Amino acid sequence: MEGFDWGVIWANRAVLWDGMLLSLKLFVIALAGGIFFGTLLAMARLSSFKILSYPAAGFVNLIRSIPFIMAIFWFYFLTPMLVQKITGQQGEAVGPFTSAIVAFIMVEAAYYSEIIRAGIQSVPRGQPWAAYALGMNYWQAMGFVVLPQAFRNMIPIMLTQAIILFQDTSLVYVVGLKDFLGAASKAGQLSGRIIELYIFVAIVFLIICFGASKLVKVLQNSMDPTRQRAVKKDVTLNGPGLNTSGST
Amino acid sequence: MLEWKVFLEQAPSGGMTYLGWLMSGVLWTILVASAAWIIAFTLGSIIGVARTVPVKWIKFPATVYVEIFRNIPLLVQMFLWYFVMPEIVPESIGNWLKTEYPNLITLPFAQFSLWEFTAAVLCLGLYTASRVAEQVRAGIESLPKGQTNAGLAMGFTLPQVYKYVLLPMSYRLIIPPMTSEFLTIFKNSSTALTIGVLELTAQSRQISEYTFKTFEAFTAATLIYIVITLTVIFLMRLLENKLRVPGYVSQGGH
Numbered sequence: 001m002e003g004f005d006w007g008v009i010w011a012n013r014a015v016l017w018d019g020m021l022l023s024l025k026l027f028v029i030a031l032a033g034g035i036f037f038g039t040l041l042a043m044a045r046l047s048s049f050k051i052l053s054y055p056a057a058g059f060v061n062l063i064r065s066i067p068f069i070m071a072i073f074w075f076y077f078l079t080p081m082l083v084q085k086i087t088g089q090q091g092e093a094v095g096p097f098t099s100a101i102v103a104f105i106m107v108e109a110a111y112y113s114e115i116i117r118a119g120i121q122s123v124p125r126g127q128p129w130a131a132y133a134l135g136m137n138y139w140q141a142m143g144f145v146v147l148p149q150a151f152r153n154m155i156p157i158m159l160t161q162a163i164i165l166f167q168d169t170s171l172v173y174v175v176g177l178k179d180f181l182g183a184a185s186k187a188g189q190l191s192g193r194i195i196e197l198y199i200f201v202a203i204v205f206l207i208i209c210f211g212a213s214k215l216v217k218v219l220q221n222s223m224d225p226t227r228q229r230a231v232k233k234d235v236t237l238n239g240p241g242l243n244t245s246g247s248t
Numbered sequence: 249m250l251e252w253k254v255f256l257e258q259a260p261s262g263g264m265t266y267l268g269w270l271m272s273g274v275l276w277t278i279l280v281a282s283a284a285w286i287i288a289f290t291l292g293s294i295i296g297v298a299r300t301v302p303v304k305w306i307k308f309p310a311t312v313y314v315e316i317f318r319n320i321p322l323l324v325q326m327f328l329w330y331f332v333m334p335e336i337v338p339e340s341i342g343n344w345l346k347t348e349y350p351n352l353i354t355l356p357f358a359q360f361s362l363w364e365f366t367a368a369v370l371c372l373g374l375y376t377a378s379r380v381a382e383q384v385r386a387g388i389e390s391l392p393k394g395q396t397n398a399g400l401a402m403g404f405t406l407p408q409v410y411k412y413v414l415l416p417m418s419y420r421l422i423i424p425p426m427t428s429e430f431l432t433i434f435k436n437s438s439t440a441l442t443i444g445v446l447e448l449t450a451q452s453r454q455i456s457e458y459t460f461k462t463f464e465a466f467t468a469a470t471l472i473y474i475v476i477t478l479t480v481i482f483l484m485r486l487l488e489n490k491l492r493v494p495g496y497v498s499q500g501g502h
Binding site: 062065066067068069070073074077163167168170171173174181185194195198199201202205206209210213 | 315316319320321322323324325327328331332335336431434435436437438439441442449452453456462463466469470473474477
């Protein structure tokens with residue numbers, strides 16, 4: 001136990017901070033892209049056109065059945081090739097960060113689409129019917145009626161998935177990017193103090209993710225009126241009977 | 249354009265073809281995941297039950313365990329077990345782990361030692377235990393409170409209520425989420441490649457590096473993962489049907 005040198009963390013603060021910034025950048029882009037494409041995927045999967053729903057289901061199930069690292073390897077291999085095909089330029093244009101971003105967006109889109117699909121299905125069928133009856137088209141009904149309610153229902157689980165995504169950003173280590181973990185690893189090898197740096201990384205992730213999950217729980221309790229009432233009266237609800245939305 | 253016969257070529261090490269590498273990857277993916285699942289299921293069940301028990305000194309450590317293990321990325325935990333653990337245990341144990349333990353037995357069809365395998369299994373097992381614990385807890389808490397009360401009113405002790413009333417019911421209810429945890433452990437076992445365990449993902453990458461047949465190598469691994477996924481889903485459906493309580497409709501078919 002003796003012989004730890006925690007000064008090494010302070011000495012490497014700039015490198016670690018840059019790593020954390022890269023992790024955060026990856027996290028934010030993957031989150032936004034994942035939710036955007038995840039929504040499109042979910043809508044495609046729920047579409048009555050088989051030409052949309054089958055490929056969407058195929059993509060989601062494919063991504064979900066392989067390891068995240070395998071998916072990163074795949075997109076790391078495919079992205080430069082595809083970009084080269086599309087732009088006609090040689091492969092140098094696409095860096096490892098871009099490939100990692102594409103991989104993360106695609107994988108998160110698949111995971112988020114499952115959450116969003118459940119969210120859309122939790123909106124009572126009468127809602128889109130009523131929207132159509134009012135003369136709205138598909139995009140209006142989705143954009144103004146169904147999705148706002150669906151997202152409201154989904155916020156807690158989407159935030160929980162976001163915490164998992166933040167942890168998953170550490171996987172870019174496998175393609176040699178200097179995210180928070182990659183930077184710590186590098187600094188540890190250079191200074192010969194890998195133990196202190198890995199412990200530090202673990203503690204930082206623990207604090208961030210634990211704090212965030214507590215915040216999600218607070219938010220979840222404050223925004224769900226049915227749950228609050230149920231807790232107050234100490235009624236044990238059996239089954240999802242009260243889970244309908246729509247009370248504004 | 250695609251050259252699948254690359255898998256029949258002799259690989260540079262291990263005295264195998266590239267197909268042999270791939271198969272040893274499958275073997276070690278299955279072994280790491282299965283061994284870790286035994287830890288995860290056993291420990292996860294204990295911790296999950298502990299979190300529902302109305303006794304503070306049992307509940308609190310279980311909650312701490314779950315919060316710690318699921319709020320640190322799996323990859324970081326992998327490094328903690330592999331690199332950090334031998335350094336913070338007493339020096340004699342640490343030295344033994346680093347020098348003698350890896351050579352206790354030679355693993356078949358593996359290009360890594362017993363220590364890499366052990367660290368991967370421990371890490372994956374203890375991490376997944378926290379996820380299993382949450383499923384077990386959710387399963388128990390989803391049962392109506394009346395079941396516990398009825399059990400207690402019949403004169404059961406609390407352990408008896410768990411044994412005869414709560415656990416038989418909740419384990420049946422959580423088969424679908426446990427199936428996805430079981431699938432996740434196979435996928436997560438690929439994280440072990442960072443500490444040198446050559447499982448399926450690592451082997452496919454190694455084949456791609458040696459042969460430059462990246463597409464073929466990744467496709468083969470992907471197809472094998474899909475086969476594993478479908479097999480597990482099929483087996484768990486059989487199990488679910490076999491254990492179904494007549495007349496009790498469980499919601500949320502997988």
